[in-house]
Amino acid sequence: MWGDDLGEVPRTLLDSAVRCFAERGFHATTTRDVSAGAGLSPAALYVHFPSKEAVLYEITRRGHESALAVVRDPAVTDIPEAATRLRAIVAAFVAWHARHHVVARVCQYELASLTAEHHEDIRRLRRRFNTVFRDAVVTGTAQGVFATGDVDRVVRAMLSLGIDLVRWYRLGGADSPEDLGAFYGELAVRMVTAGA
Amino acid sequence: MWGDDLGEVPRTLLDSAVRCFAERGFHATTTRDVSAGAGLSPAALYVHFPSKEAVLYEITRRGHESALAVVRDPAVTDIPEAATRLRAIVAAFVAWHARHHVVARVCQYELASLTAEHHEDIRRLRRRFNTVFRDAVVTGTAQGVFATGDVDRVVRAMLSLGIDLVRWYRLGGADSPEDLGAFYGELAVRMVTAGA
Known part of the structure; x- marks a missing residue:
């Protein structure tokens, strides 16, 4: 998740920050909480990150990049048939969010705590997620397999399905990440298919 | 929203608490913040509510009851034709969440901060929302207009669409609450309609 450019201590700090932010929220978490959760002395965080906000930014940026990699995988985006491609994109997006639901919760619910510059980066x-989903929908409409309609609104609804599961999904329940991905992939195709 | 059984001061306190919880989260909000936001002295909250958690519970309970009233309106639930009924239920649910997105954000994202007993009440x-949605889907399957499938999973997806919009919806944008409700009502019907 965090990438090979980070040493073990910063990674442990990011893991601890994810747990703290997901449980109590960014505002109610102190840098001491994050350091303590990593088994380090109170000021240890500042050796590796300039601020609590910088930790949130690293989590959010690396989380988004990790999710983006699965939906931009050429094995998915190069599928020529639009319904199959859309199903695969949604399945990958949903499975990532289910598997990494704690990191994803921080990525989705704490954006307002980023600086304006970091928020703009995110x-x-x-917008790149939108582009991937949008391309599949537009391709299917051009191929005549999807109904015409409001592309931006339907893409937002598909993204909503994947994102909202981080609120309620827990690993070890009835649905594996892949099961839920396959189910939502089918729903997404139906959302752009006109009634019989 | 808050009901006629509450006096003006408790209502002002609930309004202030909604703003505080939605902006900074329950854990980072103090009872002083809530009182100050209502223009009252620091301890004023305790005249009306026993604790900060009791305030969250009142918001969450009254918010859920208000949303439940719109989807259980007989003008909606008595529609015999299942697709029309499902469209109307989803439209009402989505429009309520869009119109009241700040209260709804607190209702959805702070449940873990309730006591076990209050959490169980909520x-x-x-579960009553699930019942309303479920009845419409099951009716449509029995009428032969909806595809058979996993009712619980598809109902959860429909609820997710309505709930996730509280994360991003803002009043005054391109979609009115009613426009978005009508659009999502149509998506919900498609979600239970098999491909042509």
């Missing part, structure tokens, strides 16, 4: 990454 | 209310 918005830029988020 | 879970009981939440």
Whole structure:
């Protein structure tokens, strides 16, 4: 998740921060909480990150990049038939969010705590998800297999399905990440298929 | 929203608490913040509520009851034709969440901060939403207009669409609450309609 460019201590700090932010929220977490959760002395965080917000930014940026990699995998985006491609994109997006639901919760619910500059960086990454989903829908409409309609609104609804599960999904329940991904992939195709 | 059984001061306190919890989260909000936001002295909250958690419970309970009233309106639930009924239920649910997105954010994202007993009360209310959605889907399957499938999973997906919009919806944008409700009502019907 965090990438090979980070040493073990910063990674442990990011893991601890994810747990703290997901449980109590960014505002109610102190840098001492994050350091203590990593088994380090109170000021240890500042050796590796300039601020609590910088920790949130690293989590959010690396989380988004990890999710983006699965939906931009050429094995998915190069599928020529639009319904199959859309099903695969949604399945990958949903399975990632289910598997990494704690990191994803921080990525989705704490954006307002980023600085304006960092927030803009993340918005830029988020627009790339829209592009991947949008391309599949537009391709299917051009191929005549999807109904015409409001592409931006339907893409937002598909993204909502994947994102909202981080609120309620827990690993070890009835649905594996892949089961839920396959089910939502089918729903997404139906959302762009006109009634019989 | 808050009901006629509450006086003006408690209502002002609930309004202030909604703003505080939605902006900074329950854990990072103090009872002084809530009182100050209502223009009252620091301890004023305790005249009306025994604790900060009791305030969250009142918001969450009254919020859920208000949303439940719109989807259980007989003008909606008595519609005999299942697709029309499902469209109307989803439209009402989505429009309520869009119009009241700040209260709804607190209702959805702070449940873990309730006491076990209060949490169970809210879970009981939440099961009633499932029942309303479920009845419409099951009716449509029995009428032969909806595809057979996993009713619980598809109902959860429909609820997710309505709930996730509280994360991103803002009043005054391109979609009115009613526009978005109508659009999502149509998506919900498609979700239970098999491909052509």
